[in-house]
Amino acid sequence: MLSALLIMAGIAIVLGAALGYASIRFKVEGDPLVEKIDAILPQTQCGQCGYPGCKPYAQAVANGEADINQCPPGGEDGIRALADLLGREFKPLSEEHGVEKPKSVAFIDEQTCIGCTLCIQACPVDAIVGAAKHMHTVVENLCTGCELCVAPCPVDCITMEPVRETVENWKWKYPVVELRKVA
Amino acid sequence: MISRLFKFHGGIKPDSHKSESADFPIRPAPIPPQLVVPLRQNARAIAHCIVEPGERVLKGQRIGKAQGALGTAVHAPTSGTVVEITNRPMAHPSGLDTRCVVIEPDGEDRWIERHPIDPLDTDRAVTLAHLRDAGVVGMGGAAFPSHIKLGDGTGIETLILNGAECEPWITCDDRLMRERAAAILDGAVILCDLIGARRIVVGIEDNKPEAIAAMRAAAEPLEHAIQIVPVPTLYPAGGEKQLIKVLTGIEIAHGRLGSAYGVQCFNVGTGHAVHRAIRAGEPVVSRVVTLTGNVSNPGNFEALIGTPIETLLPLAGPKADTNRYLLGGPMMGFALPDLSVPLVKGTNCVIAASDALFPPPPPELPCIRCTSCARACPADLQPFELYWFSRSHNFGKAQEYHLFDCIECGCCTFVCPSHIPLVDYFRFAKSEIWARERDIQAASEARNRFEFRNFRQEREKAEKAARLAAKAAETKAKIAKEPDAPSADPENSPADAKKALIAAALERAKQQKAAIEPKNTANLSPETQAEIDEIEARRQEQRLPELESTPPGPDEGASEKQEPVR
Ligand code: SF4
Ligand code: SF4
Ligand code: SF4
Ligand code: SF4
Numbered sequence: 001m002l003s004a005l006l007i008m009a010g011i012a013i014v015l016g017a018a019l020g021y022a023s024i025r026f027k028v029e030g031d032p033l034v035e036k037i038d039a040i041l042p043q044t045q046c047g048q049c050g051y052p053g054c055k056p057y058a059q060a061v062a063n064g065e066a067d068i069n070q071c072p073p074g075g076e077d078g079i080r081a082l083a084d085l086l087g088r089e090f091k092p093l094s095e096e097h098g099v100e101k102p103k104s105v106a107f108i109d110e111q112t113c114i115g116c117t118l119c120i121q122a123c124p125v126d127a128i129v130g131a132a133k134h135m136h137t138v139v140e141n142l143c144t145g146c147e148l149c150v151a152p153c154p155v156d157c158i159t160m161e162p163v164r165e166t167v168e169n170w171k172w173k174y175p176v177v178e179l180r181k182v183a
Numbered sequence: 184m185i186s187r188l189f190k191f192h193g194g195i196k197p198d199s200h201k202s203e204s205a206d207f208p209i210r211p212a213p214i215p216p217q218l219v220v221p222l223r224q225n226a227r228a229i230a231h232c233i234v235e236p237g238e239r240v241l242k243g244q245r246i247g248k249a250q251g252a253l254g255t256a257v258h259a260p261t262s263g264t265v266v267e268i269t270n271r272p273m274a275h276p277s278g279l280d281t282r283c284v285v286i287e288p289d290g291e292d293r294w295i296e297r298h299p300i301d302p303l304d305t306d307r308a309v310t311l312a313h314l315r316d317a318g319v320v321g322m323g324g325a326a327f328p329s330h331i332k333l334g335d336g337t338g339i340e341t342l343i344l345n346g347a348e349c350e351p352w353i354t355c356d357d358r359l360m361r362e363r364a365a366a367i368l369d370g371a372v373i374l375c376d377l378i379g380a381r382r383i384v385v386g387i388e389d390n391k392p393e394a395i396a397a398m399r400a401a402a403e404p405l406e407h408a409i410q411i412v413p414v415p416t417l418y419p420a421g422g423e424k425q426l427i428k429v430l431t432g433i434e435i436a437h438g439r440l441g442s443a444y445g446v447q448c449f450n451v452g453t454g455h456a457v458h459r460a461i462r463a464g465e466p467v468v469s470r471v472v473t474l475t476g477n478v479s480n481p482g483n484f485e486a487l488i489g490t491p492i493e494t495l496l497p498l499a500g501p502k503a504d505t506n507r508y509l510l511g512g513p514m515m516g517f518a519l520p521d522l523s524v525p526l527v528k529g530t531n532c533v534i535a536a537s538d539a540l541f542p543p544p545p546p547e548l549p550c551i552r553c554t555s556c557a558r559a560c561p562a563d564l565q566p567f568e569l570y571w572f573s574r575s576h577n578f579g580k581a582q583e584y585h586l587f588d589c590i591e592c593g594c595c596t597f598v599c600p601s602h603i604p605l606v607d608y609f610r611f612a613k614s615e616i617w618a619r620e621r622d623i624q625a626a627s628e629a630r631n632r633f634e635f636r637n638f639r640q641e642r643e644k645a646e647k648a649a650r651l652a653a654k655a656a657e658t659k660a661k662i663a664k665e666p667d668a669p670s671a672d673p674e675n676s677p678a679d680a681k682k683a684l685i686a687a688a689l690e691r692a693k694q695q696k697a698a699i700e701p702k703n704t705a706n707l708s709p710e711t712q713a714e715i716d717e718i719e720a721r722r723q724e725q726r727l728p729e730l731e732s733t734p735p736g737p738d739e740g741a742s743e744k745q746e747p748v749r
Binding site: 038039041042043044045053054077124125126127142144165166167168169170171172173174175 | 273277614615618619633
């Protein structure tokens with residue numbers, strides 16, 4: 001009996017030491033969980049989740065402060081991926097944070113634009129080009145559709161346009177399941 | 184000589200329906216009243232337009248320049264006038280628009296000056312560029328640029344020329360081999376030399392005895408090691424991996440390509456196009472297309488690229504009960520979304536379909552897991568598992584089961600007793616996965632840009648702070664040097680130093696103001712001066728009471744009013 005206890009205790013001590021050593025030896029810089037969560041988020045940086053960007057939201061999810069269903073641009077697919085990663089239950093997008101919309105990009109009406117540069121300052125991914133007092137324009141394939149440039153525009157010349165379907169981004173549709181005929 | 188053939192997994196034997204169209208020689212299709220040449224030849228690459236509306240073009244003149252890694256050039260199929268550069272629906276299951284050059288032929292069909300090259304004494308890179316600029320792509324359907332497939336000229340042992348043409352109804356390669364075998368083999372020899380292969384193996388399904396005979400006869404006089412091998416008729420023997428397996432016995436692992444095993448495949452049509460491009464200097468401006476199905480006059484036609492399908496159809500005479508048209512074969516093709524779409528380099532067949540000829544599939548029933556599909560799958564996949572994962576959007580799992588090795592041959596759909604359109608699910612799943620890849624790519628780009636922007640803002644802030652600090656230090660140093668500075672020891676009393684700075688700034692401002700005093704008050708005549716003085720006095724009088732009532736005292740108020748500097 002005593003010898004069994006001693007053996008078990010011995011094993012526990014050895015393994016504990018090994019684990020302790022490993023945790024120091026193989027310490028990872030940065031928080032891998034935050035990185036993994038951030039990799040799933042759409043990087044729109046829109047702040048709809050209630051955090052100032054995707055990384056802070058990832059941090060909050062990792063710390064258990066925020067739920068996984070607060071990112072509208074990520075949509076259901078994003079929530080599913082987060083649920084998979086964190087081993088949690090899938091839950092629908094929380095309504096107070098917004099609704100999932102088709103992906104859009106900002107469009108500046110170049111006739112109305114007064115070149116105030118306010119939208120440039122608002123855009124988190126530098127997708128708008130233009131100079132002071134000159135007409136501005138959005139580089140379409142850099143725009144993430146975060147809508148952050150819409151509100152600051154003093155002449156309301158920015159609108160969000162749904163992304164046009166092209167041969168490159170076209171997708172096969174889910175096969176329509178025909179209703180079975182009752183013979 | 185190849186001693187024995189191998190067998191690939193699965194496969195099916197649908198009715199081949201070749202005889203309808205195979206027995207008539209290739210006929211030239213007339214020049215249509217209008218040609219619509221898409222600048223895009225496949226979903227990945229689009230050529231850069233180099234003509235303008237109103238411009239006159241000659242047959243074979245380049246109208247689109249190759250751009251991007253997978254780009255090839257696009258040419259005017261006949262001489263005429265460019266009338267428009269506009270968006271038109273393209274030959275794609277989506278029926279979406281793409282940029283097209285619309286040409287009105289002048290009927291003369293006059294060639295531009297053609298420059299044949301001799302591949303033996305031309306630099307390899309120049310020859311590849313010549314192929315790219317002649318718009319040579321895979322003519323089997325995928326329209327993949329041939330010069331890319333030629334790689335760097337090493338590591339390929341065997342060049343396989345694909346003349347299997349396993350898909351039912353299609354006979355354009357059959358006719359081409361019967362009629363132009365020498366040209367095809369010449370092209371194959373050029374490709375063989377460019378890719379550095381040691382032998383050429385031509386695989387032809389054994390249901391095309393005439394084509395086999397013609398190719399054998401053409402291969403006779405050539406010095407190259409060319410083998411013409413009849414392969415058993417079994418769909419899809421013309422699939423790249425399947426043909427490689429049959430001819431060489433090489434089993435290509437999931438997710439790999441033939442080139443990793445020293446084998447590269449080209450279609451016989453591509454061989455023909457290479458021959459025209461090199462020996463005659465003629466770019467790809469036409470191709471042979473099979474018109475068949477529910478028509479009264481089936482056959483093969485040599486048509487100009489850009490010919491709208493609707494102007495081709497009368498050549499074959501579709502019967503009255505035709506209700507849709509398939510582009511490509513019945514197994515891998517798709518229903519044409521719009522009859523105005525133009526013929527492109529990858530279009531091998533148009534089939535008129537009627538409900539009598541192609542009855543619509545009976546309704547889908549649940550999968551009974553009979554594994555017929557797995558037994559038929561030439562890619563050795565488990566279609567029923569893939570179906571299950573695709574259906575439930577479990578794309579990660581579908582990828583684990585090698586979804587991307589599916590060649591969309593349709594064998595599984597063909598054999599499924601439950602009539603499940605399995606291929607449709609696989610196409611759906613593949614395009615969803617591609618879309619996700621694009622999203623992830625875009626997200627990581629956005630992340631980089633966002634992080635760079637933050638970094639830039641920090642840097643700008645730091646730079647600004649540094650600039651201000653440098654300026655302050657400079658001013659401080661200057662004041663310290665000035666002997667008549669108001670404070671004796673600015674270094675030791677920061678408050679005094681600050682006061683001194685402010686005083687100095689005020690002094691500078693005063694001087695500046697004096698320097699820019701309005702010019703119209705200088706050099707006035709005495710009368711005018713007197714008048715002004717009088718007015719000033721009156722003004723002063725009127726202002727006085729009001730100033731007295733303001734709390735801080737008239738002096739300060741007045742000085743403020745008079746010195747609105749800054
Ligand atoms: S809502 Fe989503 S996309 Fe927007 S900042 Fe939050 S995590 Fe990023
Ligand atoms: S352009 Fe507007 S909508 Fe697009 S990323 Fe920039 S701020 Fe967001
Ligand atoms: S053939 Fe059809 S029913 Fe049979 S296992 Fe495959 S999908 Fe299921
Ligand atoms: S379509 Fe794909 S899964 Fe079906 S038999 Fe062909 S290769 Fe196999």
